[in-house]
Amino acid sequence: MTLVAPVRPTSTPLGGPSLAQERKLVTSIPGPKSRLLSERKAQAVSAGVGIALPVYVVAAGGGVLVDIDGNSLIDLGSGIAVTGVGNSAPRVVAAVAAQLAQFTHTCFTVAPYDSYIEVAEALNRLTPGDHEKRSVLFNSGAEAVENAVKIARHFTGKQAIVAFDHAYHGRTNLTMGMTAKNQPYKNGFGPFAPEVYRAPMSYPLRDGGIDGVVAANRAISQIEKQIGASNLAAIIIEPIQGEGGFIVPAAGFLATLLAWCCANEVVFIADEIQTGFARTGHMFACEHEGIVPDLICTAKGIAGGLPLSAVTGRADIMDSPQAGGLGGTYGGNPLACAAALATIDTYETDNLVERAATIGQVMGERLTALAAVDPRIAEVRGRGAMMAIELVDPATGEPDAALTGRVIAAVHAQGVILLGCGTYGNVIRFLPPLSIPDDLLLEGLQVLTDALAADSAAA
Numbered sequence: 001m002t003l004v005a006p007v008r009p010t011s012t013p014l015g016g017p018s019l020a021q022e023r024k025l026v027t028s029i030p031g032p033k034s035r036l037l038s039e040r041k042a043q044a045v046s047a048g049v050g051i052a053l054p055v056y057v058v059a060a061g062g063g064v065l066v067d068i069d070g071n072s073l074i075d076l077g078s079g080i081a082v083t084g085v086g087n088s089a090p091r092v093v094a095a096v097a098a099q100l101a102q103f104t105h106t107c108f109t110v111a112p113y114d115s116y117i118e119v120a121e122a123l124n125r126l127t128p129g130d131h132e133k134r135s136v137l138f139n140s141g142a143e144a145v146e147n148a149v150k151i152a153r154h155f156t157g158k159q160a161i162v163a164f165d166h167a168y169h170g171r172t173n174l175t176m177g178m179t180a181k182n183q184p185y186k187n188g189f190g191p192f193a194p195e196v197y198r199a200p201m202s203y204p205l206r207d208g209g210i211d212g213v214v215a216a217n218r219a220i221s222q223i224e225k226q227i228g229a230s231n232l233a234a235i236i237i238e239p240i241q242g243e244g245g246f247i248v249p250a251a252g253f254l255a256t257l258l259a260w261c262c263a264n265e266v267v268f269i270a271d272e273i274q275t276g277f278a279r280t281g282h283m284f285a286c287e288h289e290g291i292v293p294d295l296i297c298t299a300k301g302i303a304g305g306l307p308l309s310a311v312t313g314r315a316d317i318m319d320s321p322q323a324g325g326l327g328g329t330y331g332g333n334p335l336a337c338a339a340a341l342a343t344i345d346t347y348e349t350d351n352l353v354e355r356a357a358t359i360g361q362v363m364g365e366r367l368t369a370l371a372a373v374d375p376r377i378a379e380v381r382g383r384g385a386m387m388a389i390e391l392v393d394p395a396t397g398e399p400d401a402a403l404t405g406r407v408i409a410a411v412h413a414q415g416v417i418l419l420g421c422g423t424y425g426n427v428i429r430f431l432p433p434l435s436i437p438d439d440l441l442l443e444g445l446q447v448l449t450d451a452l453a454a455d456s457a458a459a
């Protein structure tokens with residue numbers, strides 16, 4: 001079959017905040033040009049690459065994505081928590097354009113440049129704790145997690161790693177082993193790396209609401225019995241679990257684990273790859289619990305959409321590996337560093353931590369009101385601009401993945417980008433860009449409300 005390339009709209013709009021901030025559908029979703037591209041995708045791209053909503057994007061900014069058919073969709077996903085500052089944010093565009101004209105790559109480990117150091121200094125300043133810190137830059141979240149494990153093993157001379165139920169840490173071999181959910185992340189991809197163990201999480205909706213300290217002691221007891229602190233290099237945990245279902249552990253869970261790690265020479269690694277950079281109404285989610293991790297992994301929201309990740313932490317741990325033991329060809333690429341500096345400047349100058357808290361308040365009020373009249377919503381949870389609802393069969397309390405899938409599909413058809421998540425596939429998550437206007441956010445939530453009502457009416 002010969003497929004003809006879809007023709008772009010004659011006047012492709014420029015992205016960024018000046019893009020018209022509206023939901024406007026001019027075709028069905030996905031439209032004909034997007035459908036044609038989906039056919040080409042099937043012929044050209046591995047089937048292993050799944051797509052949540054196959055509308056092919058030509059421009060994005062503020063709180064919208066515009067597709068190749070001319071539809072303007074409300075973005076409540078931020079490319080999975082990446083574009084906190086918005087797509088094509090002006091400072092990021094200017095900084096990257098200027099860097100592009102200067103030089104594109106030298107490899108920091110061959111001939112370095114100052115922006116890498118500036119990003120490290122910013123991360124050392126912004127992450128929790130005022131102790132001496134160091135940072136190292138990589139490309140993806142999974143790469144940051146892999147390297148945090150390398151560093152912790154080198155520092156402690158120990159090998160075992162503990163990750164938690166419902167955890168998601170990436171798709172590389174080591175991080176697949178640390179990720180909890182089989183489908184679609186692990187199925188058929190083993191064997192996985194050894195010396196990775198799993199401990200029970202605090203999941204208030206599904207563990208009887210046990211106290212955070214009790215839940216942590218349950219995990220610690222299992223770790224001591226099955227592994228032993230003398231063999232354990234690190235525990236790694238997302239302070240709010242992302243792909244696992246936006247699970248907020250009960251108060252005291254993280255602090256109790258951290259205290260045990262401190263007492264047992266075990267490195268405490270916070271994976272803030274999804275929660276980081278203003279998203280939760282603090283610069284980092286650990287701040288909600290007042291905890292200071294030994295190492296912290298960041299990515300996603302760090303660079304306005306350019307690929308960059310980092311490990312930041314205690315200087316004595318971070319300085320442990322031998323020179324040449326950490327790095328990579330592209331880690332801390334100059335374009336990504338320029339983007340990160342402009343992104344961090346935007347978070348700070350535009351008070352986006354506060355904006356995330358306000359978005360959380362708006363979403364929280366709307367979703368809580370919805371849950372009050374809809375028993376299918378078992379819980380509204382999250383922090384700041386990282387919120388979720390968990391959907392169940394009200395008769396049994398069992399997770400309702402089918403309902404979740406139907407509601408997400410209905411919302412997509414109405415031009416709102418929403419993502420699912422959760423071990424049981426029954427969580428809808430809200431991750432709007434912090435640049436979204438309030439009216440679009442409310443319109444997106446109204447579309448969700450209507451979709452839930454329509455599904456109920458059809459049942």
Ligand SMILES: Cc1ncc(COP(=O)(O)O)c(C=O)c1O
Pocket residue numbers: 080140141142143145168169170171238242243271272273274299300
């Ligand atoms: C908490 C967490 N850790 C690690 C990763 C992996 O990041 P990446 O996809 O950039 O490798 C993700 C990605 O969703 C994540 O949410």
